[in-house]
Amino acid sequence: MSSKLEETGRESKRRWERESDKMVGQWEKENEEEVVIRCYDDRRDRTQMECVEKSCEIGHDHQTFLFTDTLGDPICRIRNCPLFTMLVAEVGNKLVGSIQGSVKPVEFRDKSVKVGYVLGLRVVPSYRRRGIGSILVTKLEEWFVAHNADYAYMATQKDNEASLELFVGRLGYVVFRNPAILVNPVNPVGLKLPSDIGIRKLKVQEAASWYRRHAASTTEFFPNDIENILRNKLSIGTWVAYYNDDNIRSWAMLSVWDSSKVFKLRIEKAPLSYLLLTKVSNFLGRFLSLFGLTALPNLFTPFGFYFLYGVHGEGPLCEKLIRALCKHVHNMAALDDSGTCKVVVVEVDGGSGGDDLRECIPHWKMLSCDDDTWCIKPLKCNEKMTTSLSEFTKKSLRSKSRSSLFVDPRDV
Numbered sequence: 380m381s382s383k384l385e386e387t388g389r390e391s392k393r394r395w396e397r398e399s400d401k402m403v404g405q406w407e408k409e410n411e412e413e414v415v416i417r418c419y420d421d422r423r424d425r426t427q428m429e430c431v432e433k434s435c436e437i438g439h440d441h442q443t444f445l446f447t448d449t450l451g452d453p454i455c456r457i458r459n460c461p462l463f464t465m466l467v468a469e470v471g472n473k474l475v476g477s478i479q480g481s482v483k484p485v486e487f488r489d490k491s492v493k494v495g496y497v498l499g500l501r502v503v504p505s506y507r508r509r510g511i512g513s514i515l516v517t518k519l520e521e522w523f524v525a526h527n528a529d530y531a532y533m534a535t536q537k538d539n540e541a542s543l544e545l546f547v548g549r550l551g552y553v554v555f556r557n558p559a560i561l562v563n564p565v566n567p568v569g570l571k572l573p574s575d576i577g578i579r580k581l582k583v584q585e586a587a588s589w590y591r592r593h594a595a596s597t598t599e600f601f602p603n604d605i606e607n608i609l610r611n612k613l614s615i616g617t618w619v620a621y622y623n624d625d626n627i628r629s630w631a632m633l634s635v636w637d638s639s640k641v642f643k644l645r646i647e648k649a650p651l652s653y654l655l656l657t658k659v660s661n662f663l664g665r666f667l668s669l670f671g672l673t674a675l676p677n678l679f680t681p682f683g684f685y686f687l688y689g690v691h692g693e694g695p696l697c698e699k700l701i702r703a704l705c706k707h708v709h710n711m712a713a714l715d716d717s718g719t720c721k722v723v724v725v726e727v728d729g730g731s732g733g734d735d736l737r738e739c740i741p742h743w744k745m746l747s748c749d750d751d752t753w754c755i756k757p758l759k760c761n762e763k764m765t766t767s768l769s770e771f772t773k774k775s776l777r778s779k780s781r782s783s784l785f786v787d788p789r790d791v
Contacts, residue, residue: 412470412471413470414468414469414470414475414476414511414514415468415469415470416466416467416468416469416514416515416518417466417467417469418464418465418466418467419453419454419464419465419466419467419477421453421454424453424467424474425451425453427473427474428453428467428474428477429449429453430474431474431475431476431477431501431503432447432449432453432501433446434503434504435501435502435503435504446644446645446646447642447643447644448642448643448644448645448681449642450641450642450643453465453477454479455641455642456479456498456499456641456642456791457479457480457481457498457499457789458641459611459613459641459789460481460482460483460496460789461481461482461483461604461607462481462482462483462526463479463480463481463482464479464480464481464519464522465477465478465479465480465499466478466479466480466515466518466519466522468502468511468514468515470506474503475502475503475506475511476500476501476502476503476506476511476512476515477499477500477501477515478497478498478499478500478501478515478516478519479497479498479499480495480496480497480498480519480522480523481495481496481498481789481790482494482495482496482523482526482527482528483496483602483603483604483787483789484602484603484604485600485601485602485603486595486598486599486600486601486603487530487599487600488599491603492529492530493526493527493528493529493530494528494529494530494531494532494600495519495520495522495523495526495528495530495531495532495758496531496532496533496790497516497519497531497532497533498533498790500512500515500516500542502515512545513545513549513550516545516546516550517550519531520756520758523758524758524759528758529757529758529759530755530756530757530758531552531755531756531758532552532753532754532755532756533546533552533753533754534751534752534753534754534790535751535752535754536748536750536751536752537557537750537751537752538750539752543752543754546754546756547754550756551756552754552755552756553754553755553756554752554753554754555753555754555755556599556728556752556753556784557728557750557751557752557753558726558727558728558751558753558784558786559726559727559728559737559747559748559749559750559751560724560725560726560747560748560749560751561724561725561726561727561737561740561742561747562684562722562723562724562742562743562746562747562748563705563709563722563723563724563740563741563742563743563746564676564721564722564743564746565676565709565712565713565720565721565722565723566676566709566713567713568713569709569710569713569714570706570709570710571706572703572706572707572710573699573703575622575623575624576620576621576622576623576699576700576703577620577621577622577623578618578619578620578703578704578707579618579619579621580616580617580618581616581617581618581619581632583606583609583610583617584606586609586617586632586634587605587606587609589617589619589632590605590632590689590691591605593691593693594689594691594785597783598783598784598785599783599784599785600784600785600786600787601785602785602787608634608787608788608789609634611636611789612640613636613637613638613640613641613788614634614635614636614637614788615634615635615636615637615685615711616634616635617632617633617634617635617689618632618633618634618635618704618707618708619631619632620632620700620701620703620704620707621700622696622700627694627696628694628695629692629693629694629695629696629697629700630692630693630694630697630700631690631691631692631693631697631700631701631703631704632689632690632691632692632704633687633688633689633690633691633701633704633705633708634687634688634689634788635685635686635687635688635708635711636685636686636687636688636788636791637683637685637686637720638683638684638685638686638724638788638791639682639683639684639685639715639717639719639720640683642683643681643682643683643719644678644681644682644683644684645678645679645680645681645682646678646679676721676722677721678721678722681719682719682720682721682722683717683719683720683721684720684721684722684723684724685708685711685712685720685722685723685724686724686725686788686791687705687708687723687724687725688725688785688786688787688788689785690725690727690736690740698738698739699739701736701739701740702739702740702741705723705725705740705741706741708723709723709741722746724791725740725742726751726784726786727740727783727784728783728784753784
């Protein structure tokens, strides 16, 4: 039975890809050029895609921060998903935009559904404000529907007016989460762990069982294929922390994903104050470690990062355990033979202990981002479903007791 379903899915995908070669759109009446949306072809598109990526660095206005090095693989950030695609926008023989997406099964609002994730929308600056972004998103949503996705979701920053205007203002998405991305630099000097805490690495099946038993019911977007994530070659492992005193009924757990093997980041432009702080921090690094402080690493050269996911704790004293686990991961990163892991990153949600997590997870505020915004949209034409989702998102943003958010490392 499963083989027939897989074959049906593959045939649906092949049919959609054949039809996608014919998809065209026109952004302005006075412009006679057509934009063709088609699937990415690695052999013919890789070189041009590198140019598109370089022209769309991440940042605000002309004071740009991050540049992403995909290590020669434009679809590296979605390749580990169970089902994925990349669409490109072409004018003549020139690529002027792209978008990536993936589909996966999750638990959402106590139901098993399929969700499509929108990632990496890019439009070359000289071709913006012509509707190309809208066409790319619309065609990706059609691909989601062809693969039975119930919802589409995406993440942006709350001050990214252009993105919010497109997705929320024009395409019907609604905001349903405002997580924070916490970033902590890695110091080559190891951090001392509390002597009253024990840390143990879990086997894959054991970790999956713990997540399903303790986290699945309290988190939104819990992945139904958690075992596949934990078995992935990029998933370093899962650790649980506990007090050596058996009378203290508290524990915490988290898993680690090595993003440095997928892509690298670097800061290409930054305020002068940031550059000076880096220089001074490196100079005083050995002295800072004596006081338990972390020096700021050189982020102007390509660097990778460890991503913490599935952060979960229970019991009245779990915050100290989470902090100990973060220090444990920091020491792992410091001992990484490649030397490319320079920061540890985790994304946590507000509500349901989210504020506590922000307090107990070590991070530098100047490197972190507290304005991440997740938006969602129902893909099936169901008025009841749309109304229910709108009410849910409004209630979710106001509530202090809402479920937390499970951030899939494959979405990073």
